[in-house]
Amino acid sequence: MTTISDAIARQKKENVLCPPEIGTVETEATDSTLTIELVNQSSSSTVYAYITGLAINNNNSVVLLQADGSTLYYPTNPSSNGSALTEDCAIPLGEPGSTTKVTIPNIAGGRIWFCIEDTLIFLLDVGLTGPALVEPSVNNTSDPNYLKNWDFCEFTYNSSELFANITYVDFVCLPVALTLKSTSGAVKHVGGLPSDGLATVCKGLVAQDAIDGAGWSKLVVENDGTNLRALNPTAGIVFNPVLFEGYWTSYINDVWDKYASASLTVNTQASWGDVSGSTSDLTSLTFDSVGSFIKPSSADIFGGATGAFAAQPTNTDQLLNIGARLDAAFNRSTLLVNSSQPDKEVVSTYYENPITNHYARIVHAANVDGLGYCFPYDDVTPDGGINQCGAVNDSAPASLIVTVGGNVAHPQEPAA
Incomplete structure (x- = not known):
């Protein structure tokens, strides 16, 4: 129902x-x-x-x-x-x-x-x-x-x-x-x-693509040579399933390496309070007595609802809550600089890593x-x-x- x-x-x-x-x-x-x-x-x-x-x-x-x-x-x-x-x-x-x-x-x-x-x-x-x-x-x-x-x-x-x-x-x-x-x-x-604003966003996406060649310019949709809209990465992947494939791999590996020897604390901002996790193996980020997250794909990170961040059969609500905070930190690329999520997050540190959600960075910057x-x-x-x-x-x-x-x-x- x-x-x-x-x-x-x-x-x-x-x-x-x-x-x-x-x-x-x-x-x-x-x-x-x-x-x-x-x-x-x-x-x-x-x-x-x-x-x-x-x-x-x-x-x-x-x-x-x-x-x-x-x-x-x-x-x-x-x-x-x-x-x-x-x-x-x-x-x-x-x-x-x-x-x-x-x-x-x-x-x-x-x-x-x-x-x-x-x-x-x-x-x-x-x-x-x-x-x-x-x-x-x-x-x-x-x-x-x-x-x-x-x-x-x-x-x-x-x-x-x-x-x-x-x-x-x-x-x-x-x-x-x-x-x-x-x-x-x-x-x-x-x-x-x-x-x-749209012109600024499209210009920014093209410029970022010239820097890293990741495909950001493919998010710009034109009609008769004029900017019509800029798609988010998830929509871009709908049209081109290999777009951004492997984009986050090195960043994810760095995160897994960091939390193999350190603890990641997530404030659920709910009745579950703080939970702590670490990378117990090559694929999983595990929160004791709660559950684990596999390494996400690019589509998982940009969309926040598939793969690593999809609903799980046990402790569903709590893991979705933790997953939302992990996904935000991935998009903002703050997991390597802040091990207390989302506590201690500082807006000025968002999107500072070269591997980040540059669509979000560019769009936020374009707003007044x-x-x-x-x-x-x-x-x-x-x-x-x-x-x-x-x-x-x-x-x-x-x-x-x-x-x-x-x-x-x-x-x-x-x-x-």
């Missing part, structure tokens, strides 16, 4: 949003609706937004906002896969600098999509408990949206809080920024990329505040540290401002 968590996991993996088989019971704390302000800070007068998700208070049904920004559309289960939506869900944003207000209900697995100079195509497949929403994909060249200029941010608005984040886990394309205003007057802001999800566990943060994932949240949200285009991108303003 699938849960909301299962549904969101499938959405992230397959770009398909399905209602779960198991519902949830919500106790009202936040308001039942929220105003979102969509701001066009691109240079185009033709920008459309879409809002999709699972309606928490309507049996977790797939829901989209219609073009008026307030009417809810609950598509019915279609008779065949690949069916079209029956309602217009393209929300026009107006001229550059204009703001369009929309109203959402409580939603899980929510996404706010933007497309410049075109509309997006969402389709419906037959599902078990309701329709499956087929979302745009950058991994499928036959997708009708593949050559369009689009992007999205993520959110969940439930009875406890609003949580939203910008994301580069799959790719970089359009600049998106978030400003969350609380009923208390507090403001949280994630600045995103400036208007030339350095924030944004660049790999699945980019939210791993030492206690009291600054989360790098580019998220905002509040238990009493007044409004959320989502800006697309990057023309006025700026970091969080200092508190008065």
